[in-house]
Amino acid sequence: MNSISASIFLSLLIFGMPVSGASAVSGASAKLEASAKSQINHDVSGIIQVGLVASSNLVSFLNSGTGILRHDNNGLILQQGILQIDSDWTSAFSSKLVFNAYTDGDQHIGPSQIEIKYQPLLKSALKYKVRLGIFYPELSVENTDIGWLSPDTYQQSAINSWFGEELRIFGIEGSLFKSGRRTSTPWSWDAKLGLYKGNDPLGSVIAWRGFASHDRQSLFAERLEFAPYPSVVSVDGIDHPAWVEPFSELDSRVGAYLGLHLNYLRRTEFKYYRYDNLADPNVVNSQRLYAWRTKFHSFALNHQLNRRWQLKSQLLYGSTMMGDNFVHVDYFAGFLQSTAKLNSRNKVTFRLDVFDVAEQDDIPVDVNTSFGHALTFNYQYQFSKLWRIGTELHINKNTAFNRANLGLSPKQYERQILLIIDYRL
Template sequence: YSDGEKTVGVSQLFAQYRPLVRHTIKPEVKVGAFYPALSVENTDMAWLSPHFLSNSAINSWIGEELRIGGVEASLRQNGRQVRRSWSWKALAGLFKGNDTTGTLLSWRGFALHDRQSLFDDRVNFYPLPWIVNDDELNAPAWTEPFREIDNRIGFYLGGHLAYQRQSELRYYYYDNRANPIKVDPDRLYAWRTKFHSLSVRHRLSSKLTLFSQALAGSTLMGEDIVSNHFYSAYVAASYQLDNAVLSTRLDWYHVIDDDSTWRDPNRSIGQAMTLNYSRPLSELLTLSAEWQLNKGQQANRVEAQYSESFSEHSAKLAITLRY
């Protein structure tokens, strides 16, 4: 990616162990670097979306700033095995890193894209004067999303509930437990970031699938230097045509600036609409066309632009090879 340092790297690398047990409740352990499975949107290989070329605002942020470097343990029960309509999974994870999670959300705001940060990657953002000036915060205009700063262990809890193959609900609570007053030699601060995520998928018919996600959380850096609450949600639908798939998504996002640092406005709010048309060309190739409108306000844009408001139109055309 043009806004990072790495050209080749690792986004996920983990081992998963599912022992064979006679009991209907099955244990599972995952160790390594991976995404928590909180998304019902990014369910394809390599954490891609089977419906869109660009991710929702929620999962664009997850792809950029959040990755688990640790261990996850879970228990699950398949409803078909016990002749019931309901299946479930309960899980918990421990991790290190992710101490800078919240940087981009506060100093750049939500975005919609397909970027997945690599481990040891560096993501640049606009050099806002209050951030980079020596006599102000004196922090860099970049972040390393998975850096460990305070040696604290973060955690998350989650639960999945599914009704046959028709409906699914996923809930996660995440807390990186970062110490917000810790800063490393590169002047990167630890950000205390925590959130709730609720995702729902429902197959309304053999052709129509509805899915949605809501996220609510907060992030804190320094002794109230930056204190923000953030919210985002989307609703999406995917419809199977005769030989193609038509998908649409509506996004809303909001960052609320709760601190008293007037030189560093973090407030942002926006909404987006995405339309995607995908058609298989062969067993291996798929052609996708996507249009997106993203508009809103970002308070710190006045440092580089004449207005807080923005309106972005994008069109994408892609051929995907799957084998």
Template sequence: MNNYPKSTKLISVKKCLAYSLTFMSIEQVYAAQLTPYTNLEIKGGVTLGASETQANSWYDRDSGQLDSLSGLSLADSVFSLDIATDSNFSYKVHGQASENTESSLGVTEFWANYRPITSSKYRHNFRFGSFYPSMSLENNDTAWTSTYSNNFSAINSWFAEELKVSGLEWSITRPGRAFRSKYSLKGVGGLFIGNDAIGSIISWRGFSLHSAQTNIGDRVYFANYPSLQSGALVRQPNWVNPYLELDNRIGHYLGGHIKHRSGAEVRLYHYDNNGDPLVVKHQQYAWDTRFDTISLFYPIAKDTQFLAQWLLGNTIMGDNAVNVDYRAWFSMVSHDIENYKVSLRYDNYDTVDKDQLAGDNNNGHGEAITLSLANQVNSELNLRFEVTGLNSFQANRADLNQETYTKDAVYQVTAMYRW
């Protein structure tokens, strides 16, 4: 997260543009060294934005729940490196250049895949590293970005900030074709360490809509609410590092995928970081966070898709110092017209304060509509116009002498080039 005011953002822009140009040159500089087993994909560009917001965004240590960058800025530029081998192992690395993260350049995911070859019709896959569990059907593009919009839904914006497991995942797939069935089934299980502080940012800031993926090891900052670093929260700063291992306990998640041969798909996951909320290390509490999520993709027609996702969970920190129920959902319709894609998404989210700690009200609610119109000019260049309108309530904004109810909007025009 940027540790400086907006007046010095130009320095960050220049740095990020330099990093972006570095990304753009990687393929050309190292092309001769890339083997037949290696594939590098790069996506980068710029955004012209304007915002109508009450406050600056959380990454400027304020309470805004939308990206408040105005003028010309670096679009979240990403790369994906795939490395195959002659064995059953393969490797993947995702990274980015971004103005809305603590490090302007960083790695967002990396893992090793092991796919054993057996005589069974069932397919096994193991992956080990730091990555997002495959809960999202919205984030379907390079390095966990989306083809539908620049800004992710509130659910997947939160995942981009705080959800990243470091561990081992095993999946077993029953391919429909191999069993002469219309349905393919997959079961997923994961064990992980770290991700102990997940729950911090939605408890105080609430949900948000953006495309900022936290780099591995980075902090995420938010407003310095008066309730922090005082009283029962005296040891809690206004930032979270979601990747730290604090309590020496192992978390887990379980998932199931059902996919019809038409392309329709449902994914169901249960996540539990198994955190000990009484442990405090490195200025961070180990939150006890768990949730369930369901994702749906349904092809209404050849060129029209419907997507939806639901999230329901709870997070606890300290001796019930913070206890928050949270829920969120979105639905989206996307339609392709020749080289154009138009997507319309509605988001709804709530955080419900269940603790009795005075002076720290975590209640919040929001509704947002996002309209995105993209033109695939050619195989490399994509132009997109996008607008997001958000009506939100966050009780603790009153502690910052801000209006608790706000109506915010962000307008963006983005040019994205793919190598």
């Protein structure tokens, strides 16, 4: 946690000046008559999801198994407990705090996002905003609900399941954007640059466990477990613990990402992100956690065909490497999701996922190749603004060759049925 705190402090120290200085140089910004005496406002919102699960019995990665689903039991579950506090402090400054509660995993309650946003009122069509804190880059078109949840499915795509467990920004993001509506064109764009620290072990879990499908986001300073693969945990092997703290800062380097959003009216959104944590893969700490040099391209598309039918898709490809080519994989993942709103209360979603991790390193005994595909079918019924019930069937076939080192069959067929009731605060 010390490294995290140091990262936040450092980010504030380094990047705080341009943020505070921005108001001074924003000549186009003007003081407007505020109808209220104070701009301060706090909104508390949240969601609780509880329900029943029936799952195949391959032990979940959360319980140090090789299963790629969150649940490996049958019975009552807390799927999500999220509390979000959105605060407006001035006309330009706002903040967001997100706290999550879980009954599974290493930690059961804690924050997952903290951010301060500066977005001044500007007269011009070209505008900017700055985010500072610990947050997700906006590279997903899937996670648009409160607390980075998906509004359409409970278990998320392989891509965003990975981001939920291992990717978070401890830094600053600047956005320059232009609204097409203001300039009477159907096209709008938003360019983003993020600089951050504290995301050095990104890539660990997909290199060893492979991609997964779940909605269990990691909390700050949380340990993410995976199976004790002999080649990983052995002192004669890589000598790495069977867990990772994904938001650790190990090499003191600043990572970066570049994002470009392009929107056609409000019916199509395309997002491209180039992410590179610029980590030094030879840095290892006293816990034997390595910095992983992880970089990827992400392409996401969100398209509304009509008022009832929406398509979402995302493609990801990249690589991650740790040590002197000790572990080096190339990975690819993608999904195609179709959501149909049958009417104002009934919604059906179908998603197809594919994922692949290909070994590229010099230590063949540490097997990293894994691949698979998954089908997810979700139905939701909205009782009211506050209450919703839904059911979800997920099946996947996945292969991870390193399961053989644990005496398991590399090929696994996992199934899971959820029945969830939501209540929104």
